[in-house]
Amino acid sequence: MIQGIDVSQYQGEIRWQDVKDEGVEFAIVRTTLRLTDGTLATDPNAIANITGAQSAGVYAGAYHYTRARTVAEAEEEARYFLSVIEPYRLEYPVALDLEDNSLTGLGKENLTNIANAFLETVQDAGYYVMLYSNKYWLTTLLDVDELRQYDVWLAQYPTVTYTGPYGIWQYTPAGRVNGISTNVDMDYAYQDYAQIIRDAGLNGFPKPGCPEDPCGNDKPEGPDHPGKPEGPGGSDKPEKPGRCPILLWLKKLAQLFRRVVDAVRNWFG
Numbered sequence: 001m002i003q004g005i006d007v008s009q010y011q012g013e014i015r016w017q018d019v020k021d022e023g024v025e026f027a028i029v030r031t032t033l034r035l036t037d038g039t040l041a042t043d044p045n046a047i048a049n050i051t052g053a054q055s056a057g058v059y060a061g062a063y064h065y066t067r068a069r070t071v072a073e074a075e076e077e078a079r080y081f082l083s084v085i086e087p088y089r090l091e092y093p094v095a096l097d098l099e100d101n102s103l104t105g106l107g108k109e110n111l112t113n114i115a116n117a118f119l120e121t122v123q124d125a126g127y128y129v130m131l132y133s134n135k136y137w138l139t140t141l142l143d144v145d146e147l148r149q150y151d152v153w154l155a156q157y158p159t160v161t162y163t164g165p166y167g168i169w170q171y172t173p174a175g176r177v178n179g180i181s182t183n184v185d186m187d188y189a190y191q192d193y194a195q196i197i198r199d200a201g202l203n204g205f206p207k208p209g210c211p212e213d214p215c216g217n218d219k220p221e222g223p224d225h226p227g228k229p230e231g232p233g234g235s236d237k238p239e240k241p242g243r244c245p246i247l248l249w250l251k252k253l254a255q256l257f258r259r260v261v262d263a264v265r266n267w268f269g
Helices: 016-021 046-055 071-085 101-106 108-124 135-141 193-200 245-267
Strands: 002-007 026-034 040-042 059-065 094-097 129-134 151-155 168-175 184-189
Touching (some): 026 046, 026 071, 026 184, 040 071, 046 059, 071 108, 101 108, 129 135, 135 151
Parallel strands (some): 059 094, 129 151
8 A cells, every 4th residue: 555645725835845754655636626606726735735745755646626517517627627737747646526515416427427527538638537536426426337437536434335446545534644734634545556657658747659759748857756847836847748649549449349348238138
C-alpha cells in the first residue's frame, strides 16, 4: 500500500516538506468545483498545493467536485477542469468526486450518464481518470456496470465492506499529518499509479509508440521531480499534453469491442 492524502482549501497553507517527511507519497488535490449557485470555480489553494507537493517530492493528482445535473453540465465541468490541470504533469490519477446530496434525486440512469460524460471527456484528453464516491452511491445511486471501465477511489470508514473493485481507499476523513494544521483525508493506493501513468504516457507525460514525438510531447521535465512545472510558481508551464492518434484509435476500438460483447450477451440472455 502507498500512503497518501487528499486536500483542498480547507487544509489551509500546507508545509509540504513536513508532509513528505511524514511518509506521505501522494496527494490528490481538489482543483475545481461547481459552486452551489451553479458557477464553476478553481480551489484557491489548488495550484499552490500541486506545485508545493511536487516540489517536496510528493506525487500529485487532482479532483473535481461536481454538482452537475445534466450531461451538458458534466461536459462543461470536464472542460473547465482540463483547462486548469493541463499545464501540469500529474503523476497520480485525476478524479470526479461524485457525492453531493443535492444530486441524489436525479436517478440512477441520469447520475451514471453524468459520471460517464465527465470521465470520458477527461479520459479522451489523455488522462488516467478515477471515480471517487462512497459505498452507498456506488451500490445504490450509480450503475457501476456501466462505469466499469473507470478505476474507483472508494470512501468508506473505518473498514471496507464494498465488494466491487477499487484502486484507492480513503480510510478516514480525520487523519493528522505534520505540516497540516487541520484534519485531513487519508488514503491508501494499491497500485503504482506514478509508474502506470508515466509508462502509458498519460497526464501530460510523453506518450510511447510515437516516433520522434509526432504527438506533441516534447515538454521539458524538471531535474528534481519529473513533471514539475519549472520556474518560480510554475511560471514556465509545460505545453498542453498531446494526444497520440494511435493510442486514441486503439482506445476507441476497445470501447467498440466492449459494446459488441455487451450486445451479444444481452441478445442471448
